[in-house]
Amino acid sequence: MGTHYKGTDEEVRALNTYIKLMRAAESVTARLNPRIASYGLTLSQFGVLEALYHLGPLCQHELAKKLLKSSGNITLVIDNLEKRGFVRRRRERTDRRLVRVYLTPGGRRLIRDIFPGHVTAIVQEMRALTPREQETLGRLCQKLGLRQRK
Template sequence: MRERRALDLFVKLVHASASVEARTSGPVLAAGLTSSQFGALETLYFVGPLPAGQLADKHLKSPNNFTLVITNLEKRGLVRREKAPNDRRVVLIELTPAGREIVEATMPSYVQAIVTDLDVLTPAEQDQLAALLRKLGRADLR
C-alpha cells in the first residue's frame, strides 16, 4: 500500500509538472529559448553573475550538462563568460544587454501564462500546494 501510494503520487507529480510546463512555455518558446536557457537567463537577471557550477546547482543540473546551455546562450550573445575580479581562476556567467532585453520582453507574458494556468487552484490551494512542495523539496531522507 505504501509503495503504491508513493508511486501514484510520484507519477502525478511528474505529470502535473510536465503538463504545467507545456501549457505555460509558449512565451519562452516564442523567444527561441528552451526552459533551461530561460531559467538560466532569469536567474542571472535576478541574482546577478554566477560561476557556472552555482548556476547549474540552482537548476538542479550537473555542471557538465549545463555547460551546453551556457554555451548556446553565449553563441546567441545572451550571456558572456568573464573572469571573476577577485579570483581569476573563477569564470562568472553574466547576462549581456541582449540577454537582459530578452528576459524583460518575455517575462510579463510568461508570468501571465503561469498565473492563468494556476488559476485552476484557489489561492488557498496554491498556498497549500506550495507549502507541501517546499516540504517535499527540502526533505532530507538520510
Template sequence: MKRTKPYGPREDAVLRTHIELSRAYNKLRAKETATIAEHGITMAQFAILEALYHLGTLRVGQITELILSTPGNITVVIKNLESKGWIRVYPCETDRRIRMVEITEAGSGLIASLFPDHVRNLTAWYGAALETEELNTLSRLLRKLEKAQ
C-alpha cells in the first residue's frame, strides 16, 4: 500500500526505512521465537541463559540492560530459570542489595545444545537475503543509528 500524502523527500525516506526495519525485525523475531519455543523455553529465558553462558556471572541489572527487558519481567524469568535449576541467584559479597546470577551446569548444557542451531537458523535467514559484505554494512549502519540516539 502506497502512502498518498508525501511529507518531504527525507521524511518519506525515514518513514519507509522505519517501516521496512520494523517489518524485517518482527518477521525475524517471530521465526526466532518459534524455533526457541520448540525447545520448551521462552525468548527471555533463552536470552538470559545465552548472556550468562557467553559473559559469565552478571548482576540482575546488567541482565536487564543486556536483553532490553524490564526489571519486573526479568524478576519473573529469573525465578522460573532458578526453579528449573538452570541458574543460581545469590547476593553480591560487597553489596548485599545486589543480586548476582550465574548459570548452572544444567543451564550451560541446555544453552550449549541450543545455541549452534540458533546460529545456523540466523545464518540461514539472514544469508538468504544478504551477502557477508551487506551484513557488515547493515551492522555498521544499525550501530551508527543506535549510537546517534
C-alpha cells in the first residue's frame, strides 16, 4: 500500500498519509452503507433524517452546511424524502425565504429504528483501534480537517 511516486521524503510521506486517510474513509463508508441501504435509504437521506432527529427541524441551508453539500443538492434529497413521506416542508412565516424541514411521525419512526444499529456498526468498526488510538486518530483528523483557507 502506498504511492509509487518518487519524490522527497516529505512528499512520499504526505502522499502515503493522504492515500491511507482516503482509503480508510472510503472503506468504512463502504462497510456502513449496506445497512443503511437495506432500509431503502441513501447515505445522504440518512444524513438528513439523522440531523433532523438529533437537532430538530432545520432550514435547508442549515442542512446544507451541516452535511457539507450544495443547496441544490439538498433540495433534491429533501424532494425524495418528501415523496416517500419521511419529511415535510413548511415555508417560514417570519422569513418567507426559508423552508423549514420537519420529520413526519413515519420519518421519526424510521430513523429511530435505524440509528441504534448504526451506532453499533460504527463501534464495531472502531474496535480495530484501542480507545487511546481512537482518540489519537480523532485528534489528528481534527487538526487536518480544521486547516481552513488556502
